[in-house]
Amino acid sequence: MTTPTAIEINCTTGEVTERPLTAEEIAANEAAQAQAEADRLAAEAEAATKAEAKAQLLAKLGITAEEATLLLGDN
């Protein structure tokens, strides 16, 4: 696997440099990726829990989602 590249544009001189990422930058990126994935999984789990709770409530009430929308309005 090739080492990822970082590009830097010096806004004062206009100079553009390209260099490989440092080990610290790669580690920081990996930590960020892990956190992003954990957050995504947590959000999906929360959404699934809410959907399940909604389905159970609709079943308990004996109405469909469309009928619930009609009762409550679109807002």
Place this chain on the structure above:
Amino acid sequence: MASTYTLISSNVLSGSAASVTFSSIPSTYTDLVLRVSLRTDTSASFVQTNLTFNSDSSAIYSATYLYGTGSAASSTNYTADTYAREVYYDGANATSNTFGSGEIYIPNYTSTTSKSFSAFGVEEDNNSAARIGVEAQLYRNTSAISSITWAATSGQNFVSGSSFYLYGIKNS
């Protein structure tokens, strides 16, 4: 566009890159605007990207996010991130050759107080799965912003053709 809206610097990638940094940003403007068109090689339709100021990865970035897909919306708050999460942009599974677009607006970037800034990003894939993210963000540091780094997530790269434009705005 206001006549005070000045292009400071830009870069259009001719190859892939994990990050793009604007350094030595002049302190002569009032506000900064960063406009981007992005696609990453991440194996997903839509992706998060990460922004840091002054090479600072301290846990002093916070934000409120609003997400929308056209059929659902949600909101999340983060208070101690080590980077500002910028969403959403196109990943490798979006329609070929489509790019997400977005903007970061940073008012008073040289102030000696924490920096609040706003952002939005849209993932567009010419299909039904397009989505948008809007963010109210805060960088809790009192130093002037002199560099901005926009990075793809770990092991991933912005693809060739991704573009970055940094503008300065003066209030007079």
